[in-house]
Amino acid sequence: MDRNLSFDLHVLTARLDRAADRILRAEHQVSYSRFLALTLVGKLGASTQRTLADYLGVTEPSVSRMTAVLAAEGLLDVQPDPDGGRKRRLSLTDKGKELVASVQRGFEDRLAALVAHSGVPYQEYAEHTARLLQALERWEQGKST
Structure with missing residues (x-):
């Protein structure tokens, strides 16, 4: 038996990400990367842009641009950190919470159907x-210790 799990996992993840992006753009007018950011903010609670960048594996300037767009769309609240400095605190707006909850329900159902179809x-x-x-x-x- 060939050992191609690392490649297969990469292909599966990439294809699932692309499919998720197509679905979200068509049905909810939001990209998958922005949905992931909203989901992470919701799961992490009021987070910082730095924490979000770490979780998404992107740069802080990239997250800064993304959070500005999400805030302009009314999905994310971005406030200065009460401790001062250049940090920004992130939290979902009610509209953001509704979007995340709605998408998660639909995605979980679709993924369950896909898994069931695979046997x-x-x-x-x-x-x-x-x-x-x-x-x-x-x-x-x-590894980090």
Whole structure:
């Protein structure tokens, strides 16, 4: 058996990302990268642009531009950090929370259907994915010490 898991995971992730982007642009007029930013702000709570940049794997100037657009669209609230400095605190507006909740419901249903269509049990796939993510986090923490 050929060992191509690293390549297959890359291809799967890239194709899922592109499909998600097409769906979101068509149905919700938002890109997948902007939706991910909104989702991360919602999951992280009131975060900073630096934290968001780290989670997204992009530069702070890129996040600054993205957050400005999301704020202009009424999806994100960007405020100066109460501790001062150049930091900006991020939080979802009610409109942003509604968008994230709506998209997440629809995406989860679509992903469940895709997984079911593949013949892989959804719950089993979800559990294995969670285990892989946990192992990766432990591995990354061990490398940084």
